[in-house]
Amino acid sequence: MxxxxxxxxxxxxxxxxxxxxxxxxxxxxxxxxxxxxxxxxxxxxxxxxxxxxxxxxxFAPDEAQEVQMRDLDIGFAAGRFSVGAYRYEKLDDAVAYVRHARPGNIVPQ
Known part of the structure; x- marks a missing residue:
């Protein structure tokens, strides 16, 4: 079964x-x-x-999400996005963290 x-x-x-x-x-x-x-x-x-x-x-990130992840150095494993030691269920949350933690980054909306 x-x-x-x-x-x-x-x-x-x-x-x-x-x-x-x-x-x-x-x-x-x-x-x-x-x-x-x-x-x-x-x-x-x-x-x-x-x-x-x-x-x-x-679930797996789609092509557009993979490009964004690559640009922002966001990982994905075991169903979660990651930035350094932090784990996120949603890519938007990981992106928001990158915007906050790396204010010099230009992050596309």
Whole structure:
């Protein structure tokens, strides 16, 4: 069984970056599946009647974002953008940090 099918059976989704079970968010599939499985086995557990399976492709920066990242020396690994030791979920946040930390840089809007 593939991860999307296992996830759907346990009401786990993937948004391209994170795994979700109800209101919880996980970086690792195993953590989401382990918790969801434990909840499904718990006495009185009720399935979510409005659950919709979703399994998006893994997120990767597009070509325009890669150019911007290269120009500003912003990295990307494990689903996060990075500037030095700082990690960001959104490229805009990493760019904002570069604007603040390196005020001499001309950063395109």
């Amino acid at each position: 593939n991860p999307a099918d296992i996830g759907a059976a346990l009401e786990v989704t993937f948004d391209g970056r994170h795994y979700h079970f109800r209101q919880y968010r996980y970086d690792h599939l195993d953590d989401a599946l382990r918790y969801a499985s434990a909840q499904h086995r718990a006495p009185g557990f009720m399935k979510d009647s409005v659950f919709q399976p979703q399994w998006l492709p893994k």
